[in-house]
Amino acid sequence: VTVSAPQETAYYVYGVVPRDQGLPPLEGVGLDVEFAPELIASGPLAAVASRIRVRSAEPVELDAEDAVARVLAHEAVLERVLETAEAVVPFRFGSACAEEADVVALLEAREEELVEALARLAGRVELGVKAYVDPVRVADAVCDGDDELAALRAEIASVGEGTAHLRRKQLDHRIAESAALERARVATALHRRLAATAVASCTNPLPEAASGLQPVINGAYLVERTDEGAFRRGAADAAAEHGAFGLRIDVTGPWPAYNFVGVDG
Amino acid sequence: MSTPQGLARQGPQQLSDRHPAQLADVLERVLDKGIVIAGDIRIELLDIELLTIKLRLLIASADKAREMGIDWWQGDPFLSRNAREREGLEGRLKALEEKVGLDGEAQEDQ
Numbered sequence: 109v110t111v112s113a114p115q116e117t118a119y120y121v122y123g124v125v126p127r128d129q130g131l132p133p134l135e136g137v138g139l140d141v142e143f144a145p146e147l148i149a150s151g152p153l154a155a156v157a158s159r160i161r162v163r164s165a166e167p168v169e170l171d172a173e174d175a176v177a178r179v180l181a182h183e184a185v186l187e188r189v190l191e192t193a194e195a196v197v198p199f200r201f202g203s204a205c206a207e208e209a210d211v212v213a214l215l216e217a218r219e220e221e222l223v224e225a226l227a228r229l230a231g232r233v234e235l236g237v238k239a240y241v242d243p244v245r246v247a248d249a250v251c252d253g254d255d256e257l258a259a260l261r262a263e264i265a266s267v268g269e270g271t272a273h274l275r276r277k278q279l280d281h282r283i284a285e286s287a288a289l290e291r292a293r294v295a296t297a298l299h300r301r302l303a304a305t306a307v308a309s310c311t312n313p314l315p316e317a318a319s320g321l322q323p324v325i326n327g328a329y330l331v332e333r334t335d336e337g338a339f340r341r342g343a344a345d346a347a348a349e350h351g352a353f354g355l356r357i358d359v360t361g362p363w364p365a366y367n368f369v370g371v372d373g
Numbered sequence: 374m375s376t377p378q379g380l381a382r383q384g385p386q387q388l389s390d391r392h393p394a395q396l397a398d399v400l401e402r403v404l405d406k407g408i409v410i411a412g413d414i415r416i417e418l419l420d421i422e423l424l425t426i427k428l429r430l431l432i433a434s435a436d437k438a439r440e441m442g443i444d445w446w447q448g449d450p451f452l453s454r455n456a457r458e459r460e461g462l463e464g465r466l467k468a469l470e471e472k473v474g475l476d477g478e479a480q481e482d483q
Contacts, residue, residue, distance in 0.1 A: 175424040179403050200407035202421045210414045236398050360398045366406035
């Protein structure tokens with residue numbers, strides 16, 4: 109690993125497409141607006157790459173806003189490519205080589221893996237799913253469906269604040285346990301249902317709870333482009349079926365298949 | 374523009390049609406997934422590494438930040454939040470900033 113390039117420009121790699129793919133117009137898109145992304149071909153493959161100016165003497169302060177802009181630029185290039193390409197293998201942010209020859213060497217060294225990935229991704233896109241439940245409605249549903257809990261709730265409601273403290277803690281604990289079980293059930297049912305319309309699927313760590321919503325699933329699904337509508341309808345139907353829990357499903361994409369390439373892809 | 378430095382500033386205009394809530398989804402993917410170039414062929418760009426670390430600091434609060442709407446990244450929250458698990462990243466950030474001559478500049482606003 110070389111640190112701090114001495115040369116004027118390096119090559120930033122966004123992703124890899126089949127060699128005969130061609131590129132949509134990409135002027136003004138990319139990490140360095142001076143240089144439009146181009147194709148660097150080797151064998152059956154081509155890297156979508158752009159030259160990028162490497163820091164010279166003058167320091168510049170890059171803040172979080174610049175950082176986000178840069179990541180969005182990486183994503184923008186791949187999304188443009190995905191619009192016209194049969195398949196694109198996305199690279200992680202920050203992938204760069206010093207010379208064009210190094211990009212070619214990279215394609216040669218990993219040709220088998222990249223060709224296999226392109227074949228697997230052809231005609232397919234990644235859709236992201238984050239689903240949340242309303243914890244209050246889950247707690248209500250849990251008590252409604254359990255006579256013992258319902259009785260405990262009624263008992264607490266009928267006695268004074270102080271005397272009910274211990275019973276209340278007991279109830280809260282029981283509800284939390286049952287609610288966790290219910291969330292796991294919803295997540296499993298949802299994932300199975302969505303995965304049925306996908307050719308591959310995976311789940312990622314849950315995001316933090318936000319604005320009173322408890323996350324139940326953070327999934328990624330590799331879907332035939334022609335099945336995207338069906339997938340989205342399935343998600344909407346699932347949300348309606350679990351209406352008692354206030355289930356909300358956010359479907360994002362189509363994404364380049366970030367979750368379906370690399371070591372565990 | 375005659376800026377001599379490697380990465381000129383550019384606004385987040387390229388995905389202007391994207392809903393802000395999706396920014397967290399973009400970061401999750403672009404920073405943590407996708408093919409990684411390994412070995413001697415890879416080059417570490419200081420600018421890019423700095424940006425990546427700043428974003429990793431941001432992402433820890435991304436879900437809270439997304440509630441704040443479209444300008445969530447503008448507050449530079451990594452300067453104001455005090456999560457202990459970030460000390461390692463902040464140490465690396467400081468070392469890198471010193472290396473590229475930014476030492477001190479980041480403190481001026483405090």
